[in-house]
Structure formats: C-alpha cells, structure tokens
Amino acid sequence: MSLLELDHVSVRYQNAVRDAVADASLRLSSGDFLVLTGRSGCGKTTLLNVAAGFVSPSSGMARVDGQPIAAPGADRAVVFQSDALFPWASVRENVAFALRMKGVPRRERDRRADALLARVKLSGFGDKPVWELSGGMRQRVGLARALAAEPRFLLMDEPLGALDALTRERMQTLLLDIWAESGTGILMVTHGIEEALLLGTEVIVMTPNPDTGQQGRITRRIPVSFGRRYRAGEPVRAIRADPAFAAARAELADAIFEGELQ
Ligand SMILES: Nc1ncnc2c1ncn2[C@@H]1O[C@H](COP(=O)(O)OP(=O)(O)OP(=O)(O)O)[C@@H](O)[C@H]1O
Ligand SMILES: [Mg+2]
Known part of the structure; x- marks a missing residue:
C-alpha cells in the first residue's frame, strides 16, 4: 500500500x-x-x-x-490531456520509453510493451508510427506508456x-x-x-x-x-x-x- x-x-x-x-x-x-x-x-x-x-x-x-x-x-506516472507522444518513434517505442530509461534490454522491453498494448486493446499496432493512429488510439498508447513504469x-x-x-x-x-x-x-x-x-x-x-x-x-x-x-x-x-x-x-x-x- x-x-x-x-x-x-x-x-x-x-x-x-x-x-x-x-x-x-x-x-x-x-x-x-x-x-x-x-x-x-x-x-x-x-x-x-x-x-x-x-x-x-x-x-x-x-x-x-x-x-x-x-x-x-x-x-507517479502522468497522462496529459494532449497525448504528448514522441512523434518520431513507433507505438512500441513510445510505450517502452520508461523501460528503456531504466535500462531494460531491448527484447524484454518489447515483450512488456506488447503486453501493455494488448491491455489497452492495441495488439498488432506496435510497429506503426503514432501519426497513423486516431486520437482515441493515441490516448491508449499514452496510457500504456504511463503503465509501463509500473x-x-x-x-x-x-x-x-x-x-x-x-x-x-x-x-x-x-x-x-x-x-x-x-x-x-x-x-x-x-x-x-x-x-x-x-x-x-x-x-x-x-x-x-x-x-x-x-x-x-x-x-x-x-x-x-x-x-x-x-x-x-x-x-x-x-x-x-x-x-x-x-x-x-x-x-x-x-x-x-x-x-x-x-
Ligand atoms: N503557470 C502558471 N502561471 C501563472 N498562473 C497560472 C499558471 N497555471 C495556471 N495559472 C492560473 O491558476 C489558476 C488555476 O489554473 P488551473 O490550470 O490549475 O485551473 P484548472 O482548474 O485546471 O482549469 P481548466 O479546467 O480550464 O483546465 C488560473 O487562474 C490560472 O490562470
Ligand atoms: Mg486544467
């Protein structure tokens, strides 16, 4: 607690x-x-x-x-009103950002990012650039990214x-x-x-x-x-x-x- x-x-x-x-x-x-x-x-x-x-x-x-x-x-993870994603990075890279900062190896962070994407119902979107997503999808990526830091x-x-x-x-x-x-x-x-x-x-x-x-x-x-x-x-x-x-x-x-x- x-x-x-x-x-x-x-x-x-x-x-x-x-x-x-x-x-x-x-x-x-x-x-x-x-x-x-x-x-x-x-x-x-x-x-x-x-x-x-x-x-x-x-x-x-x-x-x-x-x-x-x-x-x-x-x-304390923060989710802003505007999605505040990194436009140059893929969906998976956005979600895995906090894990990368923590030094989690590539394979492991990809695995965890994909599990989080499944949780926000975006399985299969990991390789997409964020600009291809709708507003609702972006907010879900933002949520997955916030959750990645546990x-x-x-x-x-x-x-x-x-x-x-x-x-x-x-x-x-x-x-x-x-x-x-x-x-x-x-x-x-x-x-x-x-x-x-x-x-x-x-x-x-x-x-x-x-x-x-x-x-x-x-x-x-x-x-x-x-x-x-x-x-x-x-x-x-x-x-x-x-x-x-x-x-x-x-x-x-x-x-x-x-x-x-x-
Ligand atoms: N960085 C800042 N510098 C100076 N004043 C600020 C700053 N941020 C907010 N304020 C002022 O503080 C007050 C509260 O602002 P705040 O953004 O917390 O309100 P809010 O309830 O989130 O409003 P909204 O529902 O419009 O988002 C407002 O009078 C605002 O003008
Ligand atoms: Mg406000």
Whole structure:
C-alpha cells in the first residue's frame, strides 16, 4: 500500500495576486480512484501538478509515503490531456520509453510493451508510427506508456477530454478495468459529471471563490460506488439507468455550479 498526501496545500504563482489553490488536502491510497472536478480555472491542473512534482506548494506539504515530493518521479506516472507522444518513434517505442530509461534490454522491453498494448486493446499496432493512429488510439498508447513504469500512482489531467462520446465511453470502462487489475491509486481531472461519478471512488469538487480573494478551494467530497459496482460485474448501462445515478448527477452538478447564477 502506498499513500500520496496533499496536506493543506496552497499555490500562488509568481506575480499572481491570489492563490491558484488554497488550503487543499487530499489522500490517495493504492486502490483509490479520486476524481477532481470543478469549473475552468479553479485550480485542478495546479493541484495535480503538485502531486506530480511539477509545481511546488507555496505552503503546505505534498508527500508520498511520508517523503516530501520534490520532483517528478517514476512512482507517479502522468497522462496529459494532449497525448504528448514522441512523434518520431513507433507505438512500441513510445510505450517502452520508461523501460528503456531504466535500462531494460531491448527484447524484454518489447515483450512488456506488447503486453501493455494488448491491455489497452492495441495488439498488432506496435510497429506503426503514432501519426497513423486516431486520437482515441493515441490516448491508449499514452496510457500504456504511463503503465509501463509500473507507477504506484497514475495522475491524469482530462485524459479523455478530446475524444468523441463513443470512444470516451469505451475508454472509461478500459480505465476501470486497468484500475481494477493494476491496484494503482488514480487521481484524475475531468469536466465530465457522469464520468466523474462512474469512475471515482470519491469525487472532489473545487470551486473558485473570488469573493474571498482566493481561488481553488475544495468545497465538496462526494464518496461514490458506481465504479465499484462495475468492478463487481454490473453493466455500465444498468448503472447509468439507476435512479441513484441521476440523483448523484444532480447533486454533483449543484456542487460544481454552487454560487453561480444558472
Ligand atoms: N503557470 C502558471 N502561471 C501563472 N498562473 C497560472 C499558471 N497555471 C495556471 N495559472 C492560473 O491558476 C489558476 C488555476 O489554473 P488551473 O490550470 O490549475 O485551473 P484548472 O482548474 O485546471 O482549469 P481548466 O479546467 O480550464 O483546465 C488560473 O487562474 C490560472 O490562470
Ligand atoms: Mg486544467
């Protein structure tokens, strides 16, 4: 079991008059799927970047297993909204990148890359250049590449944001399957209300609050169990049709748009 903790984290960017994130705390354990949501500009990416080690808190602490997070590390893999693949390299080389950095021999890393490609349902695409793939396929390569490092935590910033609705639904169940198989702790940012409810074990809502001169506070934490029901064998269609899902949807939408005229 591993634990990533953000403890009363605030971030103020240089020359900014307000905190981008104010006093945010969260705990991500192995096997959790935390979803961070909220209106644009409320500090979601900033908070994820603190967990990744790209941004240092101005106050508060970020830790993995008690050790302060000082820099990005192989224990925390990041999947960005844009796929951020290496365009000159093949699909297999992209996936195997972290293994290459670790000095894993060629044959072994090809074998592991192909196994990961099978896991994201891209068997047989290893030799293709990435520019021949669709957006959804590229996101799956990005996911396979992140998993190659066998991270303890997977941090994803709107990983499905650019996909069409049908591909996005398929990717949601793929993410749930990978979460179930890998046992990693996932922190994911999304604007999708249903996506947040379907995937998360806890949905964390951030709200900008210009009245107090501060932004990016965590204003709600909603425990959810729909993803666990999927893991237990219930079809996604049945889960979405459950009146409890509609009620949760309304509650989450209210929490996100609280204080805003509708
Ligand atoms: N590198 C930066 N330097 C200065 N200010 C920044 C920087 N990155 C973000 N900000 C500011 O911090 C605030 C929070 O930005 P952030 O990107 O974390 O929001 P977000 O919730 O991810 O928004 P979105 O949903 O649009 O992606 C915004 O006011 C933004 O302008
Ligand atoms: Mg963002």
